[in-house]
Amino acid sequence: MATSPLKICAFQQAVTTDRDANMAAAVSAAHQAADAGARLLLLQELHAHPYFCQSIDNTHFRLAESIPGPTTETLGAVAKKHEMVIVAPLFEKRPSGIHHNTAVVLDSDGTLAGMYRKMHIPDDPGYYEKYYFTPGDLGFTPIDTAVGRLGVLICWDQWFPEAARLMALAGADILLYPTAIGWHPPDDEAERLRQRDAWVTIQRAHAIANNLPVISCNRTGFEADPSGALPGIEFWGSSFICGPQGEILALAPADKEAVLLADVDLARSREVRLQWPFFRDRRVDTYGDLGRLGRD
Amino acid sequence: MATSPLKICAFQQAVTTDRDANMAAAVSAAHQAADAGARLLLLQELHAHPYFCQSIDNTHFRLAESIPGPTTETLGAVAKKHEMVIVAPLFEKRPSGIHHNTAVVLDSDGTLAGMYRKMHIPDDPGYYEKYYFTPGDLGFTPIDTAVGRLGVLICWDQWFPEAARLMALAGADILLYPTAIGWHPPDDEAERLRQRDAWVTIQRAHAIANNLPVISCNRTGFEADPSGALPGIEFWGSSFICGPQGEILALAPADKEAVLLADVDLARSREVRLQWPFFRDRRVDTYGDLGRLGRD
Numbered sequence: 001m002a003t004s005p006l007k008i009c010a011f012q013q014a015v016t017t018d019r020d021a022n023m024a025a026a027v028s029a030a031h032q033a034a035d036a037g038a039r040l041l042l043l044q045e046l047h048a049h050p051y052f053c054q055s056i057d058n059t060h061f062r063l064a065e066s067i068p069g070p071t072t073e074t075l076g077a078v079a080k081k082h083e084m085v086i087v088a089p090l091f092e093k094r095p096s097g098i099h100h101n102t103a104v105v106l107d108s109d110g111t112l113a114g115m116y117r118k119m120h121i122p123d124d125p126g127y128y129e130k131y132y133f134t135p136g137d138l139g140f141t142p143i144d145t146a147v148g149r150l151g152v153l154i155c156w157d158q159w160f161p162e163a164a165r166l167m168a169l170a171g172a173d174i175l176l177y178p179t180a181i182g183w184h185p186p187d188d189e190a191e192r193l194r195q196r197d198a199w200v201t202i203q204r205a206h207a208i209a210n211n212l213p214v215i216s217c218n219r220t221g222f223e224a225d226p227s228g229a230l231p232g233i234e235f236w237g238s239s240f241i242c243g244p245q246g247e248i249l250a251l252a253p254a255d256k257e258a259v260l261l262a263d264v265d266l267a268r269s270r271e272v273r274l275q276w277p278f279f280r281d282r283r284v285d286t287y288g289d290l291g292r293l294g295r296d
Numbered sequence: 297m298a299t300s301p302l303k304i305c306a307f308q309q310a311v312t313t314d315r316d317a318n319m320a321a322a323v324s325a326a327h328q329a330a331d332a333g334a335r336l337l338l339l340q341e342l343h344a345h346p347y348f349c350q351s352i353d354n355t356h357f358r359l360a361e362s363i364p365g366p367t368t369e370t371l372g373a374v375a376k377k378h379e380m381v382i383v384a385p386l387f388e389k390r391p392s393g394i395h396h397n398t399a400v401v402l403d404s405d406g407t408l409a410g411m412y413r414k415m416h417i418p419d420d421p422g423y424y425e426k427y428y429f430t431p432g433d434l435g436f437t438p439i440d441t442a443v444g445r446l447g448v449l450i451c452w453d454q455w456f457p458e459a460a461r462l463m464a465l466a467g468a469d470i471l472l473y474p475t476a477i478g479w480h481p482p483d484d485e486a487e488r489l490r491q492r493d494a495w496v497t498i499q500r501a502h503a504i505a506n507n508l509p510v511i512s513c514n515r516t517g518f519e520a521d522p523s524g525a526l527p528g529i530e531f532w533g534s535s536f537i538c539g540p541q542g543e544i545l546a547l548a549p550a551d552k553e554a555v556l557l558a559d560v561d562l563a564r565s566r567e568v569r570l571q572w573p574f575f576r577d578r579r580v581d582t583y584g585d586l587g588r589l590g591r592d
Contacts, residue, residue, distance in 0.1 A: 161457030171592040205501030245490045296467040
């Protein structure tokens with residue numbers, strides 16, 4: 001368990017089609033975060049690539065990599081150099097030939113502490129993830145590291161209170177959400193604000209319901225749909241870090257890259273959990289229908 | 297199912313020890329809401345009484361009533377007169393001699409459509425509810441009325457995403473939270489704001505996660521602890537109504553009574569549920585541990 005407070009960092013990135021340049025920017029952000037004292041760095045979903053799920057195109061499978069592989073090698077070395085835990089989302093190719101939307105967790109000694117495979121897979125216009133990613137098979141299992149037990153989830157998972165709760169019940173110290181979400185260019189300003197506010201609100205609510213800090217790292221910048229069929233995505237940035245009452249500790253802008261830093265106090269989580277002891281009162285005798293798609 | 301939009305109302309009340317005066321104020325608010333076109337009225341938790349759970353005192357059990365009883369009689373007549381659905385929280389005494397923190401739902405013809413018995417019972421300094429209330433035995437069962445299927449929950453339930461989800465899975469059209477929550481006078485301004493913001497945020501998140509409107513009705517005003525042991529509670533009001541993206545439609549002040557009105561559009565909920573189809577992607581194959589107190 002880390003000493004408190006723990007400085008943590010999200011790197012909100014605008015990416016290009018140049019994988020090496022995207023990775024170099026992430027490494028540079030890691031140096032900057034380490035210089036500032038950060039001991040945990042979260043990168044955004046599929047951080048080394050454009051959000052290729054905007055179109056259905058089997059050439060994109062070439063972007064996938066193995067674990068261990070180039071990302072664990074490059075960022076493992078960075079983690080070790082700075083004695084920093086790095087959570088790096090990537091496009092995973094398994095030996096069996098199936099693919100996942102995965103985040104690897106590199107411990108502060110550079111070793112692979114574990115990984116999380118995205119459990120909830122979206123499929124909407126411009127977010128054709130069910131085509132690319134097999135739903136995760138590792139469950140909601142937090143990963144032990146030098147800075148604590150990390151409840152890593154990915155993007156669409158953030159809309160599911162079940163995911164956050166299961167990580168918390170398994171002892172997570174922090175919830176982490178690498179994300180790629182943005183605006184549909186034709187949407188008007190009111191709809192844009194409702195969507196982004198909903199996205200912030202529900203993640204803050206996971207902090208509140210589970211008495212845990214949350215760090216959410218989203219990409220920024222406009223990415224065109226390479227197929228030309230859709231108008232592209234304006235990723236809305238707005239990465240943030242909040243404390244265990246959902247209080248915002250740091251917030252990035254919508255439209256700029258950011259090395260976002262905040263101190264989280266894990267002792268504070270334990271205080272809050274005593275002050276508002278929700279977990280004491282869960283009615284586990286009556287939650288069976290959560291395991292069904294509906295009771296309608 | 298109601299036509300859309302549906303005008304709904306929360307009556308945020310400051311109560312005294314005079315039960316008849318508290319009830320008369322609620323009846324007056326019902327008239328006012330009906331005149332404004334409301335077809336659903338939500339009263340606050342234990343609306344006819346001071347929040348007696350501030351102290352442990354067995355004389356308070358005298359405040360309990362049967363169902364049917366005085367509240368269903370008085371408010372049933374009001375519901376029928378105005379063809380309005382009224383959700384009225386009360387202190388329930390069962391024939392067996394046990395007690396619940398309950399809300400009755402009076403349909404627009406004045407009949408008892410159903411009731412909800414609070415499932416999650418808090419117990420904290422000034423909120424000694426485990427002394428008074430047996431945890432509910434009716435589960436998370438929404439109640440069919442002339443204006444739709446109502447997912448009635450009560451106060452502490454609002455911190456449990458499980459409760460909102462179960463109501464939504466069972467087909468609720470609206471989530472309703474009668475509440476009695478306030479500030480501990482010694483707490484500083486920053487802590488007060490964090491607490492109230494957490495309370496708003498988590499309820500808005502239930503709207504977002506479940507693509508449903510939420511109406512939350514809290515009491516207002518200061519109530520002393522009759523035992524003198526504690527410094528009393530400054531109920532923070534701030535009742536609100538939000539839409540299925542968590543967008544605030546109406547918000548009451550902290551420190552004044554309010555007949556809070558808003559139009560909710562149930563057709564909009566269905567649109568939002570198609571736009572962000574969370575329910576499609578729930579991993580019910582992996583949620584088993586939600587039925588456990590922990591995996592730690």
